[in-house]
Amino acid sequence: MASITAAKNRLPWWVGPITVSTVLVLFTVYAMYVVFFRPDGQYQSLLSPFYSPPVGIPGWMPGWVTAPMLVLWIPLGFRATCYYYRKAYYRAFFWDPPACSSKAQEREPRGNNYNGERALFILNNIHRYFLYGSIIVVAFLWYETAVSFFPEGGFGMTIGSLVLLTNIVLLSGYTFSCHSFRHLVGGNKDCYSCVKSGGSTGSEVRSENFLRKLRRKTYNGVSVINGQHASWAWASLFMLLIADLYIRLLQAGVITDLRIF
Amino acid sequence: MDDRTADGGGLAPQAHANANGTAGENGKTTKLKIFRGDAEGGEEVEYELPMVEGMVVLDAVLNVQAEQAGDLAVRWNCKAAHCGSCSAEINGKPKLLCKTRMEEYDGEEIRVHPLKAFPVIKDLVSDVSWNYEVSRSMTPFTSDAQAPFTMYEEDVERLYEPKKCIECFMCQDVCHVLRTHNKHAEFAGPRFFVRAQWMEMHPMDNQNRLKYLHEERGGVGYCNITKCCTEVCPVGIKITDNAIIPLKERVADEYYDPAKWLMRKLRGNRNGARNGG
Structure with missing residues (x-):
């Protein structure tokens, strides 16, 4: 690990922002292609995560509206306002700054118009609402993953169901390692031991103690996975692409979904 | 010193x-x-x-x-x-x-x-004396209780990390808001967000610094969380994840969360009046 870090540190400063901007542009182009041109993401019991939750398109909507348009704004909004991706795109697209060395910061656009997150990007403060929406999406994805383990009515496992399982595990890791979620479960409290319901009976005191321990354990647990939030973000992004591509290849008849048992 | x-x-x-x-x-x-x-x-x-x-x-x-x-x-x-x-x-x-x-x-x-x-x-x-001016502009730790305090481990375990700061001011130096954009007059910088996080999360502190951080000298909104401060910290404080973002979330609670804003309106409280319990 130390040697990887050392090798990374030896790379020129521009490698990071160029790589991130390239990957994010490619992902955005692919996502737009799915949103505008691919109305169907289902193959037998497998549903592409781009189409979850599956919604019907009301008859009054124009013909060019596709199912992903109605749902994809939630996970995309979650990623666009995510604290990790904010760092990534401020560095990669705005060069504000592109990296931390003095040489890189000399390339940063200068002037008196720097506002950070006080002007347009103040909208990123809405991140927690995208989190709430994403938690609902994650619940649907778990359900659809469970459905994929019943390929022909009975329990079974295919490569496709494993792909969806990997996808939802990584996506759950990304969603629940979110900084806003960490704030929600305990970061907003100064005092865990101060949970007071006013109760004095044995069961009420036990309930208070349970709440205290639950909050602390949840906060500490989320803090652990939050430390790897960037890794969850990238892994879940790539897995999302892999899952969607896998189902497209199945739809096109290029591959078959191998059954394991 | x-x-x-x-x-x-x-x-x-x-x-x-x-x-x-x-x-x-x-x-x-x-x-x-x-x-x-x-x-x-x-x-x-x-x-x-x-x-x-x-x-x-x-x-x-x-x-x-x-x-x-x-x-x-x-x-x-x-x-x-x-x-x-x-x-x-x-x-x-x-x-x-x-x-x-x-x-x-x-x-x-x-x-x-x-x-x-x-x-x-x-x-x-x-000349790093500017940092001491910023430090003086921030409401210090204030408590109704008399030290030494009796506190539970679970309430103070988050406070160990910010206390590791040795005030080398390297995070201040690498921060582009100060270094490139010269916002010294309206931005406190990562070192003081670490200090503010310690005080804001301290169970015995009775002050509220969110108004300072958001509307006044703190200027936490200028930070665009690009993590250079975390990269250079010699004692390994995860400044962005454990200090700045938690403070930004508390500021969002107070100033940008419509549901919480509505609750405050109903209760007759003002923005920035929170004292986290």
């Missing part, structure tokens, strides 16, 4: 040893370019000196001061990465001179400059 702002004065005993003892034995030398100048301007001057295995950059700088440039100004104190005095920039990145080995730059040119986000006094010494 009892820093030795050495101007031909304080000299590390080890530097003497390096210069006069084993240094010449293997005949190896190294080169170092050091900024020489003051607020009016200056230039890099190259020095060649004996290379000793295990030598840190501060050893090299002090060797130069002892043997070649008695008027070279460098601030240092503990030489053990505990006091934060010897922070400077090596090849454009903030580093503690006493914690950075010369071997890390094997085959590379080594260029040592003062912290650039602050005015240079002389050579490697910057």
